[in-house]
Amino acid sequence: MSSFARTDGTSDSADVRAARFATRAMFLVCGTVTASWAPQVPLAKARLGIDDGVLGLTLLGLGAGAMVAMPLAGFLASRFSSRVVTALGGLVICLSLPLVILAPDAPLLGLALFLFGAATGSMDVAMNVQATAVEARGTKPVMSSFHGMFSVGGLIGAGGASLLLGLGLSPLLVAVVVSGLMLVLLATQAGSMLPPERRPAQSGMRFTLPRGIVLVLGLLTFVLFQAEGAVLDWSAVFLHDARGQDPAVAGLGYAMFAVAMAVMRLAGDGITSRFGGETVVRLGSLLAAAGFLLAVLAPWPVAGLVGFALVGVGAANVVPVLFSAAGRVPGMPPGLAISTIATLGYCGILAGPAAIGFVADHVGLPMALGIVAALLVATAAAARAVRV
Structure with missing residues (x-):
């Protein structure tokens, strides 16, 4: 039996059930928006007239942004609220996707991807912190279904964007449609995530180096x-x-x-x-x-x-x-x-x-x-x- 959920036969409270649904929605948002960029990559390459080497360098911006933002996001999520960091990360992901599509040259594409990656990394960490809190408050393991919704979002984002592009929609319009739909889901569900737990004033959070x-x-x-x-x-x-x-x-x-x-x-x-x-x-x-x-x-x-x-x-x-x-x-x-x-x-x-x-x-x-x-x-x- 798993060691991280209660198994005493009690049922989850209404706020935990709502938070569980909301957290699944956050994973879906993150997976959908990030995956919708994949079908746009060759179109961006052709539009900017760049070769594979330059494209590879610009794509590094996405990973670099995520890796720079993740440690800070983890600290902020623990110090303040994973709910707030998750919502803000989701907001920036949705708003930055059209900026990526609008980038007029390779340097600005790399910069836009850095912002997109930083938002993705921040949301990724914060929503997983929220997920652990929901799981700890609940009666059974739920982490896999959260990650499952991210995978479902990936299929929806990549498949949906490919379909819309195939129907003749412009890359920018596809980005706006995806971001707009996910913003609606984000706005309606973010408030249902669990608030931060109250901590004793003397146990202030400090940045701690990982170990062991x-x-x-x-x-x-x-x-x-x-x-x-x-x-x-x-x-x-x-x-x-x-x-x-x-x-x-x-x-x-x-x-x-x-x-x-x-x-x-x-x-x-x-x-x-x-x-x-x-x-x-x-x-x-x-x-x-x-x-x-x-x-x-x-x-x-x-x-x-x-x-x-x-x-x-x-x-x-x-x-x-x-x-x-x-x-x-x-x-x-x-x-x-x-x-x-x-x-x-x-x-x-x-x-x-x-x-x-x-x-x-x-x-x-x-x-x-x-x-x-x-x-x-x-x-x-x-x-x-x-x-x-």
Whole structure:
């Protein structure tokens, strides 16, 4: 049984139920708006007339903004209110998306993406702090369903923006439609999140350096985000180059991964409640490792698709359990602990794919993906870290 929710048979209060719904809405907002930028990337490249190298540099602004903002957001969420930081982050995400589309040159695009990334990182940390508070006040694990709504938002954002662009809407109009709809959801639900807990005046919050178990949880998050980045950036390349699939089929690798992850996260609260966080981390990491190994070792193209879907099934609920564990670390404010592992996770999803490319240049892409599988096995071995 999970160790982070009450199981005494009592039901959740009305304010907890409302906060749970509102927090799911925040995850949906964040996932939808951020993912809606993905179909716009090639259009921005063509409009500005920049090459891949310049585009890559401008896209670094998004990750840099997130990593700079995350530690500060964690401190502010713990010191003041995760509700306020979540709402403000969501507001800036929605308002900055059209600015990204309007950027007239590469430097201003990078600056707009830095703002967009900072808002995304701030909201990401703060809504996870809110999620740990909702889970602590409730009677059962709920973190996986929160992250599941982020995954659903990603599917809605990327798919919806692609559909609207395909119907002939301009990139700016698509951004305005997405941002406008999400602003309505944000405005109607933000007030239902839990307010900050009252703290004794003498226990003023101080900025505390992460240490011990938080760093362990952060390293595990790094591995899981690196695995996600590997599928995002390298699954299509692997299926095309190593398995001879045409680009349309090769792109299904990530699609199957994303759908599998969304479905498993929506079912993850029940799984975590039944088997416990440690088992979810151990078996989920092993299952994800098996997915990578199936993809790279089995010679049949369909095995690659099944393998990447299996990675999504296994990895889906590991990160939510790690975030829940970080929020329960004694002696450290939840905001600081969560911002630490979130920042390390972003390092994994940003630096991991580049490292895979470097290794692939020397030993081949199948071996590089095999190393990711080995790191997931090591994560399974360290699953006891969630016992906090």
